[in-house]
Amino acid sequence: MRNVRAMTSDCILCGKCLEVCPLINATQREELGPRAKAELYAMLSEDESLLVAEDAARLASLCLGCHRCKKVCSKGVDVPGLVAALRGAHPNFKSWLWKTWLTNAKSLWGKSATAAKLIPEEFRPDKFGPFLKMLAGLKGGPGLTPFLQPDSFPDTYRGEKMLLFAGCTANYVQGRWLMTALRLLDGLGVEVLPGDFQCCGGGLKGAGFAEEAGVMAKHNVDVWRKAGKPKVVTFCASCRSSLTGYDQFRDEAERGDWAESLVPLSSLLQDVVVSASNDAPESLGYHRPCHVDAMDSDYTFLKAALDDRLTVDTRKECCGFGGLMKLGAPELSTKVNTVCWDRLAGAEIVVTGCSACATQLAATAPENVSVGHWLELLQ
Structure with a gap:
C-alpha cells in the first residue's frame, strides 16, 4: 500500500x-x-x-x-x-470477542444463538443488545416457504467437477441453504468434489486479524490446488469477495486461475427454467449486498424468476451489519439499517445473497416481514 x-x-x-x-x-x-x-x-x-x-x-x-x-x-x-x-x-475486548466468535464458529454459533434467545430483550445490555438480537436470530425459524420450482436444467455444466464453498453460516446454522445448493448443483449435473474449506477469513481480516485470516486463506487455496483447481461455487457475496481478495499464490498466473475459478451459484442457474406456485407472495424485496460484484447474478436470476413479484430492491443502502462495528458502534449500525428498511418498505418477503446481510436483516425486520437467503425460495 x-x-x-x-x-x-x-x-x-x-x-x-x-x-x-x-x-x-x-x-x-x-x-x-x-x-x-x-x-x-x-x-x-x-x-x-x-x-x-x-x-x-x-x-x-x-x-x-x-x-x-x-x-x-x-x-x-x-x-x-x-x-x-x-x-x-x-485490539480491545470487543475485537477479542469478535475473533473468538469467528474462529470458533462450529462450536459456538449454534449454542450462542440458543443462549441469546433465552435472554429477554429488556435484560440485554445497551451496547451488546443489537448483537445479541442478531445472535438470537442466527438460526432463524423454519425459514421461508419455498415457492419456486426448477422445471428443467441445461446441460451446460453436466459432468463438470466443482468445489462448493458454503461458508460458516450455511455449514453451522443454516443447513437448508447448503442442502438446496447441493440439490441445484445435482440438477445441473455437477459433481461436487469433497473439500474441507475453512472460514473465508473476511470477518477476521476486517477486524484487524490479518495473520489469522491469512492462515485460513492459505488453507483454502491449498484445498483448491489439491482438487485440481476446479471451479469454486459460492452463494454468499461476502464470502466470494473475501476469496477474491486472497494473495496466497505462487505467481500471478495462479492468482488469475483462482480468480477465474470463483463462480456464484446463481450464475450457473441463469438458463434454469423456474416456475412459481399459485400461493407465491405478490411482493418481494431484494437486498443487494455491499460486497456483491458488478454483475450481481443473484439479482439477474431472481428478476427472471420472480418478474413483477420483485417490487423493490436496494441499490446503495447497506444492511448495517458492519462486522466489528456491530459491537463497537451499534447506534450507527442501527441508523444505517433503518435507511435500508425504509428502502425495502412494502415487501412481504426480503431475500439477499449474503449470509451476514440475511442475519442482520432477519434480526431487524419489521413485523410481518420475513427475511431469508434467496436459496430458501427454491423447492
Missing part, C-alpha cells in the same frame, strides 16, 4: 466516496466518511502520541467495511484496509 499521507494529499475532492458511504447517507455526518478517516489515520501514523487506546478503539469501530469507497476511489485509497490496520494495532 502506498504511503497514507501521499494517498490523502492526492485526493482530488471528487466526492465519490461521500456519495457511496452508507454512514454519511444515514447520518449526514461527513466526519464519519472515508476521507476523514484516511486523513486522521495519516495524522496518527506520523505521531502515535496523539492517540490513546480508547480513541483508537472508537475510531476503529467507525467503519462498516463495505468497501464501497474503495471501489469508486480513483486514487486507490483503501480506507477499510486502514481501519483494519488500526484495529489490529489497538
